[in-house]
Amino acid sequence: MAGDARHNVVFVLGPPGSGKGTQCIKISTEYGYIHLSAGDLLRAERQREGSEFGALIEEHITNGTIVPVEITCKLLENAMIASGGAPGFLVDGFPRNEDNLSGWDREMGPKTNLQFVLFLACPTEVCTQRCLNRGQGRTDDNEESLRKRIQTYNNQTLPIIKHYEKMNLVREIDTSADADSVYEQVRNAFNKANA
Numbered sequence: 001m002a003g004d005a006r007h008n009v010v011f012v013l014g015p016p017g018s019g020k021g022t023q024c025i026k027i028s029t030e031y032g033y034i035h036l037s038a039g040d041l042l043r044a045e046r047q048r049e050g051s052e053f054g055a056l057i058e059e060h061i062t063n064g065t066i067v068p069v070e071i072t073c074k075l076l077e078n079a080m081i082a083s084g085g086a087p088g089f090l091v092d093g094f095p096r097n098e099d100n101l102s103g104w105d106r107e108m109g110p111k112t113n114l115q116f117v118l119f120l121a122c123p124t125e126v127c128t129q130r131c132l133n134r135g136q137g138r139t140d141d142n143e144e145s146l147r148k149r150i151q152t153y154n155n156q157t158l159p160i161i162k163h164y165e166k167m168n169l170v171r172e173i174d175t176s177a178d179a180d181s182v183y184e185q186v187r188n189a190f191n192k193a194n195a
């Protein structure tokens, strides 16, 4: 990436329906951090005419499995470059597994400064109901895909959160309450990180 200053990054992790996107929009409005959702970037790449990865991404999204990091990390880096300057980037829904983590550490680790990991924790039943009711027209917001996504989250993403816990980088917030009261706690975490 161009420039010499390392970009601030906050990873935002949590099960599907935990409110990652909702909270990121609020943070972005107040703090000027740029919201980069790995899932949104992959969906856009899936739709892009001439993309050689469309079919592969579609298969992973339907099955709730994780796209190879070479693809996702490149999309994130391109979006960071395209966005120009910002106080930081909210990297939402990444790193989701061991492959995501090692690929990021290799390619982006030296170019970025990981401030902390925002862990939005929420009971599975609450999350599932939110996804089934949110009506965003997503092909993976159905019971079968959700079961698979939650399985992937439990088996592959939780170990990544544990990895960052060992490094003392995790700020955990319970997101079963409404979005505005959750945000009060989220902003505490941000204010501490930027104090």
Ligand code: C5P
Residues within 6 Å of the ligand: 016, 038, 039, 040, 042, 060, 061, 062, 063, 064, 065, 066, 067, 068, 072, 092, 093, 094, 095, 096, 100, 140, 149
């Ligand atoms: O975060 P979101 O729920 O939008 O992700 C939707 C899907 O996109 C995931 O279930 C997964 O198939 C894919 N994805 C991925 N790698 C990521 C983030 C999302 O493969 N880091």
Ligand code: MG
Residues within 6 Å of the ligand: 020, 021, 037, 039, 092, 093
């Ligand atoms: Mg999302």
